[in-house]
Amino acid sequence: MTHSDLLDRYAQLIVRSGVNIKPGQELVMTAPVDAIPLVRLITEHAYKAGASLVTTLYGDDSATLARFKHAPDASFDKATGWLFDGMANAFKAGAARLAIIGDDPSLLAGQDTDKVARANRARSKAYRPALELITSFSVNWSLAAAATPAWARSVFPDKKPEAALDALWQAIFSCSRADTPDPVAAWAEHSRNLRQRTDFLNARRYSALKYKGPGTDFTLGLVDGHVWKGGGSLAQNGVTCNPNIPTEEVFTMPHKDRVDGTVSATKPLSYQGTFIDGIRVRFEKGRIVEAHADKGGDVFANMIGTDEGAARLGEVALVPHSSPIAKSGIVFNNTLFDENAASHIAVGQSYSDTVANGTSLGKEALAKAGANQSLIHVDWMIGSAALDIDGVHADGTAEPLMRKGEWAA
Amino acid sequence: MTHSDLLDRYAQLIVRSGVNIKPGQELVMTAPVDAIPLVRLITEHAYKAGASLVTTLYGDDSATLARFKHAPDASFDKATGWLFDGMANAFKAGAARLAIIGDDPSLLAGQDTDKVARANRARSKAYRPALELITSFSVNWSLAAAATPAWARSVFPDKKPEAALDALWQAIFSCSRADTPDPVAAWAEHSRNLRQRTDFLNARRYSALKYKGPGTDFTLGLVDGHVWKGGGSLAQNGVTCNPNIPTEEVFTMPHKDRVDGTVSATKPLSYQGTFIDGIRVRFEKGRIVEAHADKGGDVFANMIGTDEGAARLGEVALVPHSSPIAKSGIVFNNTLFDENAASHIAVGQSYSDTVANGTSLGKEALAKAGANQSLIHVDWMIGSAALDIDGVHADGTAEPLMRKGEWAA
Numbered sequence: 001m002t003h004s005d006l007l008d009r010y011a012q013l014i015v016r017s018g019v020n021i022k023p024g025q026e027l028v029m030t031a032p033v034d035a036i037p038l039v040r041l042i043t044e045h046a047y048k049a050g051a052s053l054v055t056t057l058y059g060d061d062s063a064t065l066a067r068f069k070h071a072p073d074a075s076f077d078k079a080t081g082w083l084f085d086g087m088a089n090a091f092k093a094g095a096a097r098l099a100i101i102g103d104d105p106s107l108l109a110g111q112d113t114d115k116v117a118r119a120n121r122a123r124s125k126a127y128r129p130a131l132e133l134i135t136s137f138s139v140n141w142s143l144a145a146a147a148t149p150a151w152a153r154s155v156f157p158d159k160k161p162e163a164a165l166d167a168l169w170q171a172i173f174s175c176s177r178a179d180t181p182d183p184v185a186a187w188a189e190h191s192r193n194l195r196q197r198t199d200f201l202n203a204r205r206y207s208a209l210k211y212k213g214p215g216t217d218f219t220l221g222l223v224d225g226h227v228w229k230g231g232g233s234l235a236q237n238g239v240t241c242n243p244n245i246p247t248e249e250v251f252t253m254p255h256k257d258r259v260d261g262t263v264s265a266t267k268p269l270s271y272q273g274t275f276i277d278g279i280r281v282r283f284e285k286g287r288i289v290e291a292h293a294d295k296g297g298d299v300f301a302n303m304i305g306t307d308e309g310a311a312r313l314g315e316v317a318l319v320p321h322s323s324p325i326a327k328s329g330i331v332f333n334n335t336l337f338d339e340n341a342a343s344h345i346a347v348g349q350s351y352s353d354t355v356a357n358g359t360s361l362g363k364e365a366l367a368k369a370g371a372n373q374s375l376i377h378v379d380w381m382i383g384s385a386a387l388d389i390d391g392v393h394a395d396g397t398a399e400p401l402m403r404k405g406e407w408a409a
Numbered sequence: 410m411t412h413s414d415l416l417d418r419y420a421q422l423i424v425r426s427g428v429n430i431k432p433g434q435e436l437v438m439t440a441p442v443d444a445i446p447l448v449r450l451i452t453e454h455a456y457k458a459g460a461s462l463v464t465t466l467y468g469d470d471s472a473t474l475a476r477f478k479h480a481p482d483a484s485f486d487k488a489t490g491w492l493f494d495g496m497a498n499a500f501k502a503g504a505a506r507l508a509i510i511g512d513d514p515s516l517l518a519g520q521d522t523d524k525v526a527r528a529n530r531a532r533s534k535a536y537r538p539a540l541e542l543i544t545s546f547s548v549n550w551s552l553a554a555a556a557t558p559a560w561a562r563s564v565f566p567d568k569k570p571e572a573a574l575d576a577l578w579q580a581i582f583s584c585s586r587a588d589t590p591d592p593v594a595a596w597a598e599h600s601r602n603l604r605q606r607t608d609f610l611n612a613r614r615y616s617a618l619k620y621k622g623p624g625t626d627f628t629l630g631l632v633d634g635h636v637w638k639g640g641g642s643l644a645q646n647g648v649t650c651n652p653n654i655p656t657e658e659v660f661t662m663p664h665k666d667r668v669d670g671t672v673s674a675t676k677p678l679s680y681q682g683t684f685i686d687g688i689r690v691r692f693e694k695g696r697i698v699e700a701h702a703d704k705g706g707d708v709f710a711n712m713i714g715t716d717e718g719a720a721r722l723g724e725v726a727l728v729p730h731s732s733p734i735a736k737s738g739i740v741f742n743n744t745l746f747d748e749n750a751a752s753h754i755a756v757g758q759s760y761s762d763t764v765a766n767g768t769s770l771g772k773e774a775l776a777k778a779g780a781n782q783s784l785i786h787v788d789w790m791i792g793s794a795a796l797d798i799d800g801v802h803a804d805g806t807a808e809p810l811m812r813k814g815e816w817a818a
Contacts, residue, residue, distance in 0.1 A: 023481065024481065024483060026487070026489075033442065033445060033467070036442060036469070039469075039472075040469070040471045040472065040475070043471070043472045043475050043476075044475045044479060047475050047476055047478075047479035047480040047484075048479045050481050051480065051484075052480065052481065052483060052484045052487050053476070053480075053484060053487050053488075053489060054472060054475075054476070055489050055492060056467070056469070056472065057466065058442070058465070058467040060445070060448075060449070060465070062449045062452070063448075063449065063452045063463060063465065066449070066452050066453045066456050066463075067452075067456055067462070067463070069456075070453060070456035070457045071456040071460065071461065071462075072432060072433065072459050072461065074433060074461060075456075075460075075461045075462060078435070078461050078462050079462075080435075080462060080464050080499075082495045082496070082498040082499040082502065082504075083464060083492075083495050083499075085495060085498065086491045086492050086494060086495025086496075086498075087491070089491040089494065089495075090489075090491040090492075093491065095491075
């Protein structure tokens, strides 16, 4: 198939299996300007699927860089609240949400880390009302990728620009199953497989997970009534969407106060334009009390210092080391892909639908149950071919869940 | 100078003489995706001038066309109110406004005129809160152009695409004085010249203007206390901006109930993607009671049927036939340029700052004074080398104001 055929299939997949836009529903999309060709195809397929209005809010890395290079200092405590509030109002009125990402992983390398942290914090705070509607699955939403020149350069530094871009597109199409004869059917089958795994885990009702691997030795408590999720998600508006394209993970809610021990990251993390590598942290009673990174330590420290919940876990996810994305051997420098190549954890905001009746509980009841709350939600990868995980029951008995990075049960 | 030098000067001119962004002020820009190179330069210069945040909301003709081709019927009564309300909130919080336009004049040619009318109406209604903040000069704002391939094709249909685009850019730079050695100084001098003309007209205190030309014979009453404006405008936030780049007009407020007679357009009008040519209307007591257009008559009828104020005048503007834009001999198929090549009138919303104390009067007091209100504001050109205009005093005495399209006083 030609690139444009694949791009068209991929756009259809995003509209149908990803966000699953419903007739009469509005769609609010964000995307980098480098993704215009993909956005145009998505727009066309969304209207064909019955979308009432499709609006794309484009971002431009050049504009972001111009801000860091030239804006006055006070700029970095500001954010476009008027726009984020507008998005929240759109979601409240029923609009679906689609985010197309293609971030340059090192866009802000070399910029003042204090300014980066302040800008991120101001943005997170202003975006919170909109983000809460997303994390609570108030509406159907999805996150998918577009290859961009800067991202492709970081993934394939030895290739020429065009070849790198082409290779990244191929990897995206392949990881997203867009290159299969019937991508929508392939996603339905993949979702069924993930569902079998979540059914198994939900039946086990573990109280905690116990991790052992190089530089990792920690226990992670699970919230009572936690629900394992994977593949499709049923949003509160009754629409089933696939929030991540691709996805290989099953995930649930850790208890914000019941995490203890040391954990080391197994892949670098690109956080809002800065690489953070060699993360190693120690938890006590759910909170990170010691944090180290070989590279990007300042940014990491600022990140987990965003608020109280930024130093506690909001998500735990399991991915076998044999996942197709891991097998590709590519380090994508992008969480959407790398998190599906390895088991991972996320600090920050929890997903309220990963605990029974969570989306109808208030904030206080959720917090009491052990659900974490924060302005941020950042995943980082801790899985490898050397990681063992036990499932621990309430009575303390443990059983092998993963061995050498693969399912053992 | 190279194209990129000129583009950079033009961007600076827009930031400094156009919107005149103030240190610490936020900037909300709208632009077509074809204008990305200009938008990037504007963003850079705005930050250098002290802008706190620059946000660009990009539009894409392809997305608009996809809607008209594929969206369900109910789409055409919808608009992105959440986004327009967000913009209004930004202006209320002090953000400046910049619109970069580069419309394909015949984008919607061939689309269902009923859908076009409904979509325009829904959009105008949803945009009204934001538009009112602009027309009342609540904040500093400006409107400037970027050459786009589709627009260039319509202006220079006989040139090859690249040559057409280049010719349109040259025309934009030239009409905007961006190709002079010091564009900002050239604008200051130009503004002083326009100010001399408005001072003269304001001292005359005409009660009405009387137009005579081919197909045109009508009298247009001016609101008591009307104020002629031209060049720079002092916004309510204390910032002087140039709302239009380019501008050659002086303009004021007609009385919504005191226009009588027949008027014929002298240039085609491109209204939201449709050409309207050969407009000829008859006014009675301020209202259009007969309307005809050789081409696009349906769209024109829908336009003036938007609401009560859409069939009455909100602005009258005088431009000598020797204006640099007229002398270029180019028909731009774009009101921003064509209105500065000929005297014109506008149906719809009036500018409250074109009557004494207008920005502090309420809606009712403004209406009582004769100020028109509408969801729309659409200019069309009635000036030519054959147009004579008299200024009429309250006692009925008349004196020559323009003869054969040139100032006679």
